Amino acid sequence: MATPKPRIKLPKTADKGEVIVIKTLISHTMESGQRKDKEGKLIPRQIINKFSCEFNGQPVFSCDLEPAISANPYFEFSAKVMEAGTFKFTWVDDDGSVYTDEQPIKVN
Amino acid sequence: GQWARAAAQQTLTEDALLDFGAVGNVTLVHLTDIHAQLVPVHFREPSINLGVGPVAGLPPHVTGADFLKLYNIAPGSPEAYALTSEDFTALAGTYGKMGGLDRIATVLKRIRSEREGKVLFLDGGDTWQGSYTSLKTLGQDMVDLMNLLEPDAMTGHWEFTYGAERVREIIDGLPFAFLGGNIFDAEWDERAFDATKMFERGGVKVAVIGQAFPYTPIANPRWMIPNWSFGIREEEVAANVEAAHADGAELVVLLSHNGFDVDRELASRVPGIDVILTGHTHDALPEPVMVGKTMLIASGSHGKFVTRLDLDVQGGEIKNYRHRLIPIFSDVITPDAEIADAVAKSRAPYEDELKRELATTETLLYRRGNFNGTFDDLICEALLEVREADIALSPGFRWGTSVLPGQKITVEDLHSACAMTYPAVYRSTMSGKMLKDIMEDVADNLFNKSPYYQQGGDMVRVGGMAYAIDPEADMGGRISEMTLLKTGEAIDPGKDYVVAGWASINEETEGPAIWDVVEDYLKDHPVVKLAENRSVKVVG
Amino acid sequence: CAGFTGLAVSPAFADVDATAKAVAAFGGGQEPGTGKITLTAPEIAENGNTVPISVSVESAMEGDDLVESVAIFADGNPNPEVAIFHFTPLSGEASATTRMRLAKTQNVVAVARMKDGSVFVDKKEVKVTIGGCGG
Ligand SMILES: [Mn+2]
Numbered sequence: 001m002a003t004p005k006p007r008i009k010l011p012k013t014a015d016k017g018e019v020i021v022i023k024t025l026i027s028h029t030m031e032s033g034q035r036k037d038k039e040g041k042l043i044p045r046q047i048i049n050k051f052s053c054e055f056n057g058q059p060v061f062s063c064d065l066e067p068a069i070s071a072n073p074y075f076e077f078s079a080k081v082m083e084a085g086t087f088k089f090t091w092v093d094d095d096g097s098v099y100t101d102e103q104p105i106k107v108n
Numbered sequence: 109g110q111w112a113r114a115a116a117q118q119t120l121t122e123d124a125l126l127d128f129g130a131v132g133n134v135t136l137v138h139l140t141d142i143h144a145q146l147v148p149v150h151f152r153e154p155s156i157n158l159g160v161g162p163v164a165g166l167p168p169h170v171t172g173a174d175f176l177k178l179y180n181i182a183p184g185s186p187e188a189y190a191l192t193s194e195d196f197t198a199l200a201g202t203y204g205k206m207g208g209l210d211r212i213a214t215v216l217k218r219i220r221s222e223r224e225g226k227v228l229f230l231d232g233g234d235t236w237q238g239s240y241t242s243l244k245t246l247g248q249d250m251v252d253l254m255n256l257l258e259p260d261a262m263t264g265h266w267e268f269t270y271g272a273e274r275v276r277e278i279i280d281g282l283p284f285a286f287l288g289g290n291i292f293d294a295e296w297d298e299r300a301f302d303a304t305k306m307f308e309r310g311g312v313k314v315a316v317i318g319q320a321f322p323y324t325p326i327a328n329p330r331w332m333i334p335n336w337s338f339g340i341r342e343e344e345v346a347a348n349v350e351a352a353h354a355d356g357a358e359l360v361v362l363l364s365h366n367g368f369d370v371d372r373e374l375a376s377r378v379p380g381i382d383v384i385l386t387g388h389t390h391d392a393l394p395e396p397v398m399v400g401k402t403m404l405i406a407s408g409s410h411g412k413f414v415t416r417l418d419l420d421v422q423g424g425e426i427k428n429y430r431h432r433l434i435p436i437f438s439d440v441i442t443p444d445a446e447i448a449d450a451v452a453k454s455r456a457p458y459e460d461e462l463k464r465e466l467a468t469t470e471t472l473l474y475r476r477g478n479f480n481g482t483f484d485d486l487i488c489e490a491l492l493e494v495r496e497a498d499i500a501l502s503p504g505f506r507w508g509t510s511v512l513p514g515q516k517i518t519v520e521d522l523h524s525a526c527a528m529t530y531p532a533v534y535r536s537t538m539s540g541k542m543l544k545d546i547m548e549d550v551a552d553n554l555f556n557k558s559p560y561y562q563q564g565g566d567m568v569r570v571g572g573m574a575y576a577i578d579p580e581a582d583m584g585g586r587i588s589e590m591t592l593l594k595t596g597e598a599i600d601p602g603k604d605y606v607v608a609g610w611a612s613i614n615e616e617t618e619g620p621a622i623w624d625v626v627e628d629y630l631k632d633h634p635v636v637k638l639a640e641n642r643s644v645k646v647v648g
Numbered sequence: 649c650a651g652f653t654g655l656a657v658s659p660a661f662a663d664v665d666a667t668a669k670a671v672a673a674f675g676g677g678q679e680p681g682t683g684k685i686t687l688t689a690p691e692i693a694e695n696g697n698t699v700p701i702s703v704s705v706e707s708a709m710e711g712d713d714l715v716e717s718v719a720i721f722a723d724g725n726p727n728p729e730v731a732i733f734h735f736t737p738l739s740g741e742a743s744a745t746t747r748m749r750l751a752k753t754q755n756v757v758a759v760a761r762m763k764d765g766s767v768f769v770d771k772k773e774v775k776v777t778i779g780g781c782g783g
Pocket residue numbers: 234265266321365387388389782783
């Protein structure tokens with residue numbers, strides 16, 4: 001599998017106290033562990049099992065994922081912005097790999 | 109032509125059809141589901157159109173003599189001919205063809221001159237597809253000619269079967285709004301089309317919200333529009349209606365391709381919509397259907413009708429209205445010379461092919477009806493014979509024109525029944541169980557008691573197999589008594605059958621085009637005479 | 649209605665009982681209330697491999713009026729569990745969207761667990777169809 005690529009959409013600036021919408025996508029096959037290959041053998045499970053978003057080190061939103069989540073997991077959620085800072089996004093793979101991305105935001 | 113006889117009986121005149129007695133400050137003109145029919149056609153309305161659950165027996169689920177009684181229409185009258193299947197062949201002889209873009213233009217111009225600055229002309233979609241010429245030009249003939257009629261907005265469904273790139277190309281050049289508030293980019297879930305356009309007519313602020321066919325990527329090939337997601341999205345409609353009111357709209361119109369029962373449900377759940385111009389299910393209703401304060405309008409299909417709705421809007425409320433479903437009797441309404449000329453020019457390069465005769469029919473060929481139509485019977489016969497199949501499946505489309513007994517079946521007629529961008533005829537084996545699953549699945553898409561789970565259209569047409577159906581039953585329990593006609597034996601769930609069909613939504617489907625298969629069949633059957641189809645038994 | 653040249657063969661599925669048990673376990677045995685939580689999903693899936701689902705829970709998201717987590721279940725998939733969203737006061741609102749796999753027509757169930765221990769549920773039937781046909 002190619003290295004998963006995260007993509008993030010959020011505003012560059014917000015008013016203090018504003019609730020913004022954040023959208024994230026990451027490329028990943030989310031192999032469910034229920035599919036069989038051509039020889040009829042089960043293809044082992046490999047999914048992203050945890051996604052989290054922190055702002056300046058504080059937890060904002062997270063999700064535990066099961067194999068029922070689609071390939072290229074998509075999340076849309078909100079965040080209340082009280083100060084300028086940095087959002088950090090983390091995806092944890094079954095194989096132990098961790099993928100991260102960061103996005104700054106300014107406050108008007 | 110035939111109009112001479114009706115005129116002699118003084119039953120029809122252009123003035124009688126179009127004199128209106130204007131009311132109020134806004135006029136909505138609604139045209140929908142013309143399916144690329146540029147010239148007058150015969151189109152037989154259904155003799156069976158079942159509603160399920162609470163809408164059973166309610167318009168538009170009323171046909172034939174019941175319809176005439178409900179709307180107090182005299183049998184044999186022009187209205188009876190236009191609106192029902194009763195005595196269709198005989199009345200077609202009396203009243204002639206209906207529709208034609210040049211006649212529609214005459215009606216529009218008359219309304220516009222009478223109601224200057226007050227008219228909104230709205231196209232409900234299924235405009236660019238359904239004819240030989242529209243397929244050859246990938247919708248361009250319809251786009252160019254509709255532009256001459258200057259619509260104010262449109263929405264769509266079959267438009268999308270030209271593929272995302274072509275749709276974008278056309279819409280980028282449209283001099284009016286293509287609205288689809290329920291179409292979103294599938295990746296980031298962001299609006300892919302404008303939802304609402306604000307107009308001012310007769311001093312009234314009018315919001316038109318577009319609603320494309322919610323199940324386009326399910327009923328039609330998703331691979332052609334991979335980046336667009338549709339759906340009813342009731343919460344989006346509600347938000348758009350609220351936003352329109354907040355922006356000062358005094359009249360909110362939903363230009364919808366949901367289908368009638370979906371719109372009836374929506375009107376009962378989303379407040380604040382004044383008028384829903386319905387489409388997709390091809391219903392022609394001579395009166396509005398009221399759901400609370402919302403007025404539902406159904407303007408038929410194939411250019412047979414145009415709705416004129418005059419509204420008196422005061423203080424954000426409809427105080428008075430006058431409605432007419434105007435039947436476009438082509439022998440009565442004078443063609444508009446400019447549009448007639450443009451239509452003729454547009455068709456000229458194809459005229460010889462359009463007129464080419466394939467066979468003669470002794471049976472009235474039509475498509476509308478919940479379970480079968482004679483044109484589909486003909487298509488199924490062709491599929492069985494040419495593709496050497498046990499069973500034929502033909503989609504239950506509601507578009508396609510009628511051919512009268514004694515008439516030639518032309519290339520134009522055939523294409524009006526099957527012109528589409530995914531015409532391949534597949535031939536594959538399916539188990540009896542799979543056939544049952546398919547029949548149940550399609551039946552549930554039509555007869556699910558919750559309208560939001562319905563897709564419109566009609567039951568898949570079946571050749572070579574009989575079955576019984578109980579529309580009111582639950583999924584899995586509707587279809588029974590499946591029988592292979594050539595042996596008279598019950599369909600065996602574990603046995604394989606050779607099935608031929610067309611209009612598969614799967615990208616990799618291979619096979620000859622449906623029109624070639626039917627043309628092949630007609631070469632060996634120059635006179636079409638079909639026995640009455642008794643293969644579908646409605647029970648329950 | 650003619651795109652039927654390849655229906656998926658279904659693996660073993662979770663049943664409604666397994667889902668009810670999973671819901672009860674997540675809710676700590678509390679009888680779930682309704683009304684506070686809204687699950688939004690299409691009536692008919694365009695693609696069973698990627699069905700958008702959204703949840704939204706009425707909450708101030710501060711003090712004791714806080715949604716701690718929302719679990720998503722599906723009663724016709726091989727396993728009922730789909731995802732658990734965890735919210736914080738910095739979430740601002742208790743709403744989230746993701747995309748899920750649906751093996752066949754089934755109910756999607758969303759259960760919210762509040763800081764005060766109360767539990768709310770909403771569900772929606774999503775139909776997975778082979779499609780085709782139309783007007
Ligand atoms: Mn349609």
